[in-house]
Amino acid sequence: MSHSNPKTFTWPRLLRSFYPATFVFWLAWIFFLDNNNISVVLSNKVKMMELEKERAILQEKIKQVKRERNEVFGNPKMLEKWAREKFMMRKPNEDVYVIVDENNQPLESTTSE
Numbered sequence: 001m002s003h004s005n006p007k008t009f010t011w012p013r014l015l016r017s018f019y020p021a022t023f024v025f026w027l028a029w030i031f032f033l034d035n036n037n038i039s040v041v042l043s044n045k046v047k048m049m050e051l052e053k054e055r056a057i058l059q060e061k062i063k064q065v066k067r068e069r070n071e072v073f074g075n076p077k078m079l080e081k082w083a084r085e086k087f088m089m090r091k092p093n094e095d096v097y098v099i100v101d102e103n104n105q106p107l108e109s110t111t112s113e
Contacts, residue, residue, distance in 0.1 A: 031038045072082045083089045085106055090096045099107050 072078050084096050085098050088096055101107055
């Protein structure tokens with residue numbers, strides 16, 4: 001009697017062990033199937049960088065407004081100048097002219113009082 005060995009099914013090498021198969025499944029899940037897959041993470045990172053730039057710009061504007069506010073409300077003459085320039089307030093029978101530079105910014109007066 002001769003014993004014949006029927007060919008048995010063999011698993012691919014990668015799937016023979018539980019750990020490599022689990023790792024491959026986990027990678028596929030993380031990169032493609034999860035709600036927070038790699039494309040979502042990358043797009044969120046880009047948005048975050050844009051928002052941080054915008055935040056820095058807005059913080060600089062806040063600092064500038066605070067400086068202007070301290071200048072204006074700390075000096076009565078500056079408060080009057082600011083009210084006249086920004087809101088065109090004037091005394092009766094008086095015209096107010098604001099001279100601006102090429103960037104449409106008011107020129108500071110150079111006369112000392």
